[in-house]
């Protein structure tokens with residue numbers, strides 16, 4: 579059974595109503611449960627649970643320390659192209675935006691990679707838009723082979739591929755795949771993606787499964803917060819993470835919490851997500867899935883990231899630039915969105931350490947897989 583069949587059982591209107599209807603008894607039941615049922619998860623996502631945030635935060639912290647210790651993995655995004663044939667309403671790379679476009683040469687990619695390597699990063703996330711004619715699989719594969727000696731883990735956040743495509747990337751040295759559904763609400767999804775291949779909701783929804791079947795060691799999912807009701811999209815994200823954990827038990831599942839940031843095109847969040855909402859979502863997710871990595875990017879302010887640190891986060895980006903070529907040169911191209919936490923990787927590293935956590939540059943080596 580694919581996740582498409584699972585999600586069909588949960589209509590967004592029913593999910594919203596069920597979450598809204600949860601009361602104090604439901605929340606208290608969820609807080610007392612060793613393992614959450616989907617009903618419990620809904621209770622923790624409900625407006626009623628906002629009165630229990632402190633208790634949720636304490637539980638989330640305790641579970642995370644038990645499962646992960648006090649380590650925070652640091653990674654950096656590496657944008658190699660901002661060309662895209664899609665028109666996602668919220669994205670600076672939207673094909674209709676008149677921004678300078680650039681796809682890095684292999685030498686430029688290596689130059690960028692060396693900057694990140696020298697800053698200490700050993701985990702990198704390679705990103706592109708969706709423009710296979712300018713940025714095809716051969717090019718992405720060559721980029722991976724070029725930077726592979728510099729990193730112990732390379733993940734990709736590129737346009738969805740078929741299973742064979744992911745196998746090719748794994749053979750080239752990739753071990754992680756990140757793909758956000760943006761919103762699980764199909765009608766809204768179609769509104770926000772008026773043209774291009776990304777309009778295919780089902781192709782995107784089933785991407786993590788194709789990655790799992792191909793043998794990805796890490797798979798990251800998430801909803802773009804600010805598009806739809808965060809409680810409903812949060813529920814689907816949790817459901818999706820549980821599905822992936824069950825079907826690809828050798829793969830580490832991670833969940834990200836990207837909130838919409840200002841970008842070219844001036845898109846404004848349709849359903850704004852407050853800091854308090856974000857805290858509730860992160861805590862509820864940790865209480866649902868104890869073993870999943872929870873990821874927080876530089877979309878959030880330094881102050882908020884500092885405060886969210888003990889709540890269940892296990893991975894953070896640092897010193898990010900979302901414009902291709904922006905690490906080695908002052909970018910003459912546009913970024914995907916504005917960064918909020920502009921601290922250097924060193925500053926983030928020192929802050930994490932000052933809070934009694936262990937910031938780590940590396941928790942994996944491809945040699946683990948060598949025969």
Ligand code: SF4
Pocket residue numbers: 662663664665666669670671672673706707708776
């Ligand atoms: S979100 Fe991705 S696919 Fe959509 S416009 Fe931006 S880069 Fe292109």
